[in-house]
Amino acid sequence: MTSPRILVVDDEAHLRELLEIALVKMGLDVDSAENLTVARARLAQHDYALILTDMRLPDGLGIELVREVTCGEKVIPIAVITAYGSADNAVMALKAGAFDYLSKPVALDQLRLMVQSALRIGKPAEQNRPQPDARVRGGPGLRLIGQSAAMQELRTQIVRLARSMAPVAITGESGSGKELAARDIHALSPRADKPFVAVNCGAIPEALMEAEFFGYRKGAFTGAADDRDGFFQAANGGTLMLDEVADLPLAMQVKLLRAIQERRVRKVGATAEEAVDVRLISATHQNLSECVESGRFRQDLYYRLNVIELKLPPLRERLDDISLLVAAILGRLSVFAPQAEQASLTPAALEALRAYAFPGNVRELENILERALAFANDGLIEVADLGLKGVAGARPAEASMFDDGEIDALAGVGAPIASAAMTASETAVAGAGMQRAGLELPPSLPDYLDDIERDVIRQALARTHFNRTKAADLLGISFRQLRYRMQRLSIHEQD
Template sequence: MSSPRILVVDDEADLRELLEITLLKMGLDVDCAATLREARRLVEDNDYALVLTDMRLPDGLGLELVREVSSASKTPIAVITAFGSAENAVIALKAGAFDYVSKPVVLDELRVMVRSALKLSDGSGAAGAGADTGSRLIGNSQAMQSLRAQIGRLARSMAPIAITGESGAGKELAAREIHAQSSRASKPFVAVNCGAIPENLMESEFFGHRKGAFTGAGEERDGFFQAANGGTLMLDEVADLPLAMQVKLLRAIQERRVRKIGATAEEPVDVRIISATHKDLARCVELGVFRQDLFYRLNVIELALPPLRERLDDVPVLASAILARLAGAGGAWLGPGVLDALRAYSFPGNVRELENVLERALAFADDGAIQVEDLSLKAARADPPPVAAVPPAPPPMAPAASAVAEPAGPGPASLPSNLPAYLEQVERDIIGRALQQTQFNRTKTAGLLGISVRQLRYQMQKLDIQAPEN
């Protein structure tokens, strides 16, 4: 049986030779091309386990080859980008590239990437697109069939994925499904709730620390990146990361290296990033609470999960699976009219709410027979809540009239000449009066305004609102 064959496309003879020698030592067959034209001819005449191409070639862009190969076959194609060209890497990933390596090429990183590609090519990694073998995502609706097909395609890439969807729609299940169908399935899947980590512990939790690096660091400890090395790191509720941590996370993703607290050297990490949030990250960027450069690094490919109200035909199969898990096969069943009642409900809490409804109903059911009255469904909402937008923008931040009165704004005949400055002043006045009302107690002020203490602190810094000195 012949060895897997790799195509290397680069106009630099020295780099071509280095890559060829490295791949040959891995036991692989190698073809080389110096131009886009020559690469196209070789791709047409041969079956490759991986194509590795430079972004800039004498007669065109490697990006053209990325699009052609990824659209015409399942052959993974990776790109070589110039040092510091993170934007080019993102563009290539969006175009269908499997992964990328940066110049100067680090051979250990290259070998890791090649091994991942070979797992895809020999079928030991990702399942085929749309595969539904033992899928965690249950449902036969068109929306779910489309979602599973998307996941099958995304699993073949190493590109970062941003999963969006309402709370309870199954974002972590989707992330686990991508991991399970990828070439990284045998490596760890680490899910992190970014909103549940105290801000002062974030760097240690993500990157680890050395013994004695700070008070209480009694032993060396790995962080989430090291724990997920070789596998997938899911950043759930990524919009809740403070700005200072966003900077450090961006560097770790771009450089694929992390430094433990107290360490003097960085260490390489190989993780695929999947992020998830129920907030509108683009809106967060507009409001200045989420970095635009990190947004572009995370949002290379977006995967949107449908809410349950848009696939109510899946309720019977979902209910059956949930009851089988809660009560075992044949341990519970739905009485007359129950499915109709469930299908008529809008499920603002999505699949998680369906689970809670059935678990509660099972507790009240006689002999496992769930009746309509056991469901205790809330009154259906005409307009279920959409994906949460963001931490409240300045205008919605204003409290009710009973809490802090709004300043009198200009009438219709006196529109402000500088709208941004006017809105900043309105926001400054509202926050200032709320602080005075609570005697500058930030926790009470944040509660009064309906925002978090972290958001209040950020707005105060942005608007240069100073607390009085004691």
């Protein structure tokens, strides 16, 4: 069996020699080229498992070679070597299709990790690796499902992204399947046999963020009884998903940026850094570019995370997939509710779902079907069992307005905020009530209550000069609860 062949393209003889020695010690065959002309000649003569190229060459730029290789018929991972601190060049190369990058001076441990990851691309996919259109009918969750044009295009993008190490920013509305897309990218990548770690950045207390992300040493702080790895160490060799990344505080954004650039992290209480090999996928339902403009998100971190953007379509733009989604969700629910296995929807119920706007997307569809199962007779789900408030544009059930984990965080909040709100801004509430006194019944109770809550929160924010911590104390709720309510009610500082 022949060893994989690597092509090294660099005009610095000593660096070529260093890379050749390191690669030969890994049992690989190595060819070298000092410029683009020689590299192109080598490519015409041999097949390569990986190409390493410098960005600056005597007769052109390495990114030219990146574009030629990625546009060619052969699937060859190509990585670039950038000068120290040239983050912009690395991002530009990744956008052009580079598999990965190394910074000078080249760290041999990072070189070995990158080469091992690149070589896995050429290996046949494992039989148990899920395909892009796989339907998982049980287990912890569903993979992206659908045969609409939007979903077929999305799966094509996921397959392409799976072959790269470039950071991916997944955008889409809440409940549209951002984590499932990230899991599909990981499952189809050379890192499929390594860990996939998903982190909800909005659910971690700010004081614990550094320890949670980077780990800590025993005795680093009160309660640190043992050494502990962080998310980066847990995902080493695999994929780390930063869900709701827009919720990261600015101080943590600085530390995360350094970890991404250096590919090294230092545990809290440690003096030395340790190398980590992690592919980053970020996700948010917010508009990150607007967060950058408002100063809530660092521009340099935005460019590092948003190398490639993957936008998920909302469910209302792919209603043709409803029947497939219903079948898959009922199949998953059958693990916990045996009656779901034989359950079915009447044609009228299916049409009602196709006419609904689904503000909560697929997560809302899951909630609707789970609720409908409880009311269905003999497993036959009627229109009335769905509990829909109308057709397109109708408001979903309140639970579907929240992301995973938010329901627990907000449990029991309604009464405290109502009572605290009355004491904090009775005048505002009374005024709002007087304005609505002419109505015997509100046309929409949820909208009516939201308007009152929005008025109360704005009054509290105005009193505290938009200090959200003080406003939360004034209302008798936690800072996190106030933040989620502000997001749900679209309350912004400029309001």
